[in-house]
Amino acid sequence: MATDVAESAGPAEATAGTADAPRVTTELAVTGMTCGTCAARIQRRLGRLPGVEASVNYASGRARVTHPPEQDPDELVAAVTAIGFGASPVAPLVPASVPSPRPSSERAATPRATPDADAPDPELAELRHRALVCLALTIPVVAVAMNPDWQFRYWQWFSLVLTAPVVVWGGWRFHLAAAKNLRHLAATMDTLVSVGTLAAFGWSLWTLFFGGAGLGGMRHGLYLLPQPDQFDGARTIYLETAAAITTAALLGRWIERRGRRRALGVSAALMAPPAAEARVVVGDRELPVPVEGVQPGDRIAVAAGEPFPLDGRVVEGRSSIDAGAMTGESTPVDVEPGDEVLAGTRNETARVVVETTRAAADTQWARMARRVEEAQAGKTAIQRLADRISAWFVPVVILVAVNTLLFWGVAGAGWGFAIAAGMAVLVVACPCALGLATPTALAVATGRGAQLGILLRGPEVLESSRRVDTIVLDKTGTVTTGRMTLRAVHTTREVGREEVLARVGALEAELEHPVARAIAAAARDELPPRTAEVRDVTALDGLGVAGTVDGVRVLAGRRRLIDEQDVAVPAELARALDAAASHGATTVLAAWDDGSGAMVARAVLEVADGVREGSAEAVAEMKARGLRPVLLTGDNPAAAAAVAAEVGIAADDVVAEVLPTEKADEVRRLQEQGATVAMVGDGVNDAAALAQADLGVAMGTGTAMAIEAGDVTLVRDDLRAVPVALRLARRTLGTIRGNLFWAFAYNVAALPLAVGGLLNPMIAGVTMALSSVFVVGNSLRLRRFRT
Template identity: 40%
Template sequence: MSATQTFNLPIGGMTCASCAGRVERALRQLPEVSNVSVNLASEQARIDAPADSLLKLLDTIEAAGYEVPSERIELAIQGMTCASCVGRIERALAKHPGVLEVSVNLATEHAQLKVARGTDRNLLLSAVSKAGYSATLLTEQTAELGGAEKNLQRERWLLIIALVLAAPLVLPMLLAPFGVHWMLPAWAQFVIATPVQFILGARFYRAAWKALRAGAGNMDQLVAIGTSAGYGLSVYQWLITPAGQMPHLYFEASVVIIALIMLGKYMESRAKRQTSSAIRALQALRPDQALRLKDGEEQLVALNLLVLGDQVVVKPGERFPVDGKVLEGQSHADEALISGESVPQAKQPGDSITEGAINGEGRLLIETTALGTETVLAKIIRLVEDAQAAKAPIQKLVDKVSQVFVPAVLVIALITLIGWLIAGVGIQVALLNAVAVLVIACPCALGLATPTAIMAGTGVAARHGILIKDAEALEVAHKVNIVAFDKTGTLTSGTPQVAHLQAVDNDTQTLLQLAGSLQRGSEHPLAKAVLDACLQQGIKTQPVTASQALSGRGIAGIIGERSLALGNRRMLDEHDLSPGDLAAKAEAWEAEGRTLSWLIEQKPQPRVLGLFAFGDTLKEGAKEAISRLKALDIDTHLISGDNRGSVDNVANELAINSTHANVLPADKASIINALKKQGVVAMVGDGINDAPALASANVGIAMGGGTDVAMQAAGITLMRGDPRLVAAALDISNRTFNKIRQNLFWAFAYNMVGIPLAAFGYLNPMVAGAAMALSSVSVVANALLLKRWRP
């Protein structure tokens, strides 16, 4: 059991002294707790317990009916070089009282923490410092624009210096095969190698010392020990060699190793920067200022001066600075980088606008509806950042390996040294082989294999309107073999439209014109469907007089000299009319789950003029979406609360074999749980009633335009309501996970092959250094191939 420490935890939900007593009694029952006191006034619990008992304390408090309020913070970590660094920082932070969850990402160099509210940030920063690294709150780091670019430029100049100094030491080796035998004198080699070893290479010594002080191992220790051994052996040989003779020196090995590692780290930094390009592209969409209209005057103001309800003018070609609603003007909005929708969307009064989209040809006046962190763009950025910083479950294996990797390599290097000495080859050969083992065995590639693939995969997905909420959803999605769809708003448009119409005299144009004329000015959904049909066919409506709503039946009015009515079957019964020749069509359309409306002429002689059937229509791309999933050998299901006729009609059109109709919202999750017994299930939905099913599925996929509740419950959000993106989301998940597996294979393969070769003397230290640098670069470059993906 770990050492006892004091936890000061905030307790939420306490209202009286009995609450405090209940929490205190619950905690005292734990054998691990040696002392506890709960203060109602400060809403704090002071608990003396082992450091590793935090989760048990939280469970006990929750079981007593209370909670420990938490918050999320993010740290920028400096000084990490390999996978073992990640594990060390995570362990250091996890020991801190108040840290509930911690995840450190080598590729982003960020740490995400879930902490009890009120946890001292300075103590967290101190914990990282004691582990041998430095950290800042992310908000502090992001305040300095271009910081990452400045660091990259500094790395570039240091690399150029290292390569220039290494060149004269490597040149003799390159000229020797051509019969040119020339070498710098020992003193010149010493002068060149020393600044490389102790100035340019100082970073390795500093990081190695910090890790050693923290009682851990890392890549920098391997490099520092290996290059120091080569440098020290060269100095020793120089000093003991008689004057006038050329000693066997290995300065070039140490210098080239340092230069190659610096080259590898620089290329790695550049490549990692490319993996985060999606975030930078999204952040670049935010304008700095907005043109506010106040008291009839246009004022250019900073975004932080805007408030909800402000009116903002957006001119043609400008980006929308806020989320809003169009008040005046007509234009088109290019939302390609936000939703992946390549076709500009028409905008007119009443339409919503998304921050970051580009205004087209018209001047628009919009009312601000969301600002700052509440805009759609801000939520997208936060979602992508969270996904890129999260760890995939497979990363746990890598973390376990990295904890023992460096100590194991040091042992292998020592065995190599002793083994070659026993073999009688002399200290020089034995030491060089041991140095080669130390240099080639770098766990950088292991630490980068998973996060770089996740960053590249989630980034390219976001560019095409697919937001992946976390790495676990990404890892699970590639196994999906069952996809369950909600119907309304997911595979169908969600709004009624004229599905069928039939005129008694077969003149559907006149039938539609008369019905549309009756519905002029009505806000009823069915009226809108009729008017939309008129608009699509270019039919102009006629003036109507004496218009009146018929409660529970429909609407009536006079067009010209004709008295007409449009409504349901009750209206036929009131006029003692029969469907006549339309009876068969009415029965068939009702079996499809359609809503029927009859157009009748009331005077002088009541008669039926025609029949309309209203229903939800399939979304564009719905058929293609289902066919794509079937091509991937994925079973599809349709789950809906609608009637059996409506559900079966959609299923037949889409060739979906398994349907579930008349399903209550609470029962959708039960169906998903039953399907999970047959395979890995993805649920696709868009409404509040879909949220339980989305949460129950192995992977929840929320459709764009759906509710925030659905998006929160889902692991993947599709920014466009295009069902074809479901197959695309599963495809990018599969490709990303394949990249993770490829990266891990190569990362392990480099070491599995390289270490034995180096130990048996088949790799000199310089080749080992080049191979080590290549391993990290190749892993990141392989992940970057995902950026070429298209749905």
């Protein structure tokens, strides 16, 4: 990322750094920015401070500044205000550690890092008011100027009366910003708009009062191209140009700001806290407590229709929950005691009691909010290049405009024509669209991705995703569920599946071994509720278990246990054991007394780590998109081959019996062969491989280390989100590039026309505003991205 940001509980956040150079990050809310050039100026100014790195986001109005811990944030604020902008430190939306409980009034006063998209925006309302008033005044001015037949006697003075408030009152924000920048010997797009409109208005005043333009009966038409005239421009007025440029700039700024709020609105809604308080269950009472004060292990009550304020495990009650806000799932999910729930999801049907498993700052929602904030602060490499260009663009444009004015004036085309050409250069070259190209697209994409359960770490992810051609998949917990499940039951002819599950399931329910839990869970799911009498249960040194179920002696365990008990194994069960072993499954042989006192082998139960729902579909989509899936696991080759065959991964692309420390080496080996690798994993043993890969994708329910090492986090346990995440990243990068291309293409194509006197200043003003509107509108198309 452009700035490596860590998380903290206050305005200054602790940041990872070298042992001898600790760093902290402070986030500033910046006011007064009007274009990407402003952001570039602030970033350069902060970057001149010793040991400081900054990333300034024009779209969100935020600056993330990494600096030495001894540096006072007030120095950062002073650096920004010294060049004419406003700044103040803001607290992160979600701290990384739980703060001590504070009074509710103090919590309410804490500034947020992301604006509430539903809160009124005074500046937006003021822009709308000025833009609409100026539009109403400008329309008759332009209409009369365009049609000589409507130009009544002294129509020009009528136009002056309507234009003056547009230029002075409507354009005041541009003039004020230009004056502030001039004091600091700087220029932005406001400078271009201000100078252009004042030049057009000033020339018109001169011709009205001192030339012949104020005479009764004076007429002139509106031309797409400026034209020299016999009076050397002394009877030419540009009131319609001054009014149209001001109004177009105001309308563009209003639409742009409204679009930016819409772009940021999805992520702002996502990052709004699920709830400020939780009802902690104490005895038979429910006490409201701020979520920051609830600790893991506390029990909270959540009524129907309420959001879950914290992550936890249901301990009382059954309900359906709407998990769409966190995972993108469209259908409700049923939960019962033992099931996990996430903060931000909504309880739908009945009251439940939840035992919290994470503090407020460590919930999945908090991780999502921090990841979205960090992603929106960064810039792509191409955007950083655009920022450097725009920083020098405005001064160069002013120089070109002055030279254009002098060239046409000295060349004899007339000073009126020369002024028109110079104004067109100033207005048409405004680089406002450049500063919006990345931030708006990234804001929409991160917000939309979060809705779908996909979190992008930052803009660099977009650039990495474009080149990925190989996806390495960890097996356990990623392709599979990471939990043992009953895969098959092979029986002799004398017994059925239900009888086997009834006897063995009742016996295994007394143990805590993963294999035992898998069999007991299958029995509970498949059989009607009943209470079996289980006695004399004995665990046999890791070989299995023996006991009495409903008066019948039952033995369940490995083949070795059955052999040691001198129990014969029928041929069909022996074949089932061999087949299960060939694809790496764990087997349990079950035997019980046939009534004569002799133990008889009755069934083979096949248990394995179950393939996650959607894994096969995900692999198929990866292949369809030209990606090579590779299965990487520490499990034995037989088990790995069986899982690979089930999900559709070629046998040659299976790497088994890999130690945790060797996973990163395998990723590096693929990279050395020329592959661009995305690694998908969920455990601590995957963290190094995730960091080594060109693109790391972490399962959101995995370990914190894996999540931090990943570039993309999938909130839900669904491998199908991997190709969706790649498509979203590539679509976003394509949108950013499209935005930048058209912003540059507009300037490159229009500037020579303006210099050559082939562009009317009013037309230039309208197209300048439309370029910003296009960039914002193009970015908003990402809201319609579908899985």
